[in-house]
Amino acid sequence: MSEATRTRTHAPEVRQRAVEILQEGVGHRALAAELGIPQATARQWARAYAVGGADAVLNAGSHHHTYSYDVKLAVVKDRLENGLTVREAMIKHKIPSESSVKAWCRQYRESGESALVDKPRGRKPRVKKAE
Structure with missing residues (x-):
């Protein structure tokens, strides 16, 4: 690397x-x-x-934060519809990560509100075959 x-x-x-x-x-x-x-x-x-x-x-980066759909949507709406800057939205909603705010806005623009819903992570569970 x-x-x-x-x-x-x-x-x-x-x-x-x-x-x-x-x-x-x-x-x-x-x-x-x-x-x-x-x-x-x-x-x-x-x-x-x-x-x-x-x-x-x-302690930046030492904790992984997850945010609810409602918080993400509120941040995006404040940023895109109410004209808040990234910094203003971060401060208002207490989101310490600029990249999270930008990612949520990008996802919302590309796919709408449904893009902000958390998706399951990790390997999909194996389905047992019927014998």
């Missing part, structure tokens, strides 16, 4: 320093410059911080 496609994890010290910088009200560009991290990462951390505070940055 190439260096460019590998997911990077950041040391707890880097995340802690990011929280300290974000507490000062610094924007994501200055955060990226200060820590030497990509602007996309800094923007993601700044949005997560706005939603969930220090814990959302320090």
